[in-house]
Amino acid sequence: MKKTGLFLTSLLLAASLVTACGGKQEAAPANGGAAAEQQTKIKVGVTGGPHEEIFNKVKEVAKGQGIDVELVVFNDYVQPNQALDKGNLDMNSFQTIPFLAKFNQDHKTKIVEIGKGVTFPMGLYSTKHKKVEDIPEGGVVGIQNDPTNRARALLLYQAAGLIKLKDGVKDNATPLDIVENPKKLQFKELEAAFLARSLGNVEVASINTNFAMEAGYSPKKDAIFSETSDSPYVNIIAVREADKDNPTYKKLVDIYRSEEVKKFIDEHFEGAVLPSW
Structure with a gap:
């Protein structure tokens, strides 16, 4: 019985040593795999x-x-x-x-x-005019009909010098907030996705970049006025x-x-x- 016990103890000790050595080898793989797993x-x-x-x-x-x-x-x-x-x-x-x-x-x-x-950058696009100054008096212009983009579009028209909005309206602006409109522009509200396809029916329209790109327009080359990076x-x-x-x-x-x-x-x-x- 003593010999058997000594033999088993030796086996367990050897096994523990092999396991310890094996663990060491796996802990530091050459390709950093352990770090990748973490x-x-x-x-x-x-x-x-x-x-x-x-x-x-x-x-x-x-x-x-x-x-x-x-x-x-x-x-x-x-x-x-x-x-x-x-x-x-x-x-x-x-x-x-x-x-x-x-x-x-x-x-x-x-x-x-x-x-x-x-x-x-949201831009103003036109198939009829090269500059905002060329937009005629009484012209019909397109803007988005959802609240967030509509306000953004009106602020863009204001930045282009075409209208002036009531002080403080900002993100809540609607056409009713226009206090100065020298060219007497008529604002036509449309779904944002339709504006690029409606350029033939308006003098100019505000168009979101993704829809402009889908229609084949480049915001950098084709917009006659657009937002800047500090928008x-x-x-x-x-x-x-x-x-x-x-x-x-x-x-x-x-x-x-x-x-x-x-x-x-x-x-x-x-x-x-x-x-x-």
């Missing part, structure tokens, strides 16, 4: 198109810095915030500050900006309020706002999308 994963909601393309570049850069980004692509402007609020996303990138403010107000959510992204309608990266100080999320924002990503945006979109940094 990457922080972040689920980001984006809308299809430019936001998705930009974040694919961010994802590529982030992987080299230990962050694994999973993209979830949406085709509307409501679900990305709903999914974020419910905890199905960690952050999203698709909306402007005024849009988020209205969403929070309407849905009683607590979603906040964690960083500024890019601007899709208050810059798109933002958003998170739940409770996560606003998350260091990993902040690191991802820094990667988004890096020179490498900016170069990609400038080269890929050729001025149709403007970095805010």
Whole structure:
């Protein structure tokens, strides 16, 4: 019995030594696999198109810095915030500050900006005129019919020197707030998606970048007047309020706002999308 016990003890000791050595060898693989397994994963909601393309570049850069980004692509402007609020996303990138403010107000959510992204400059487009000064008196001009874009369009017409709005209206502006209209322009409200196809029926129209690009127009080349990169309608990266100080999320924002990503945006979109940094 003593011999048997000694034999078993020797076997257990040998096994423990083999296991210990094996553990050491696996802990430091040559390719850094253990570190890769510990990457922080972040689920980001984006809308299809430019936001998705930009974040694919961010994802590529982030992987080299230990962050694994999973993209979830949406085709509307409501679900990305709903999914974020419910905890199905960690952050999203698709909306402007005024849009988020209205969403929070309407849905009683607590979603906040964690960083500024890019601007899709709204522009004034015309197939009849090369300059805003050429728009004739009494001309019919197009604007979007949804509240957020309608106010944005009116502010754009004001920036172009065509009208003046009542002081302080800003994001709540409607045609009723026009206090000066020297050319007596007639504002025709249409669905945002239809404006590019309606240029033959109006003197000029305010068109969102995505719809302008879909219609074959270049915001940089074809708009006779447009917003600049300091537009208050810059798109933002958003998170739940409770996560606003998350260091990993902040690191991802820094990667988004890096020179490498900016170069990609400038080269890929050729001025149709403007970095805010």
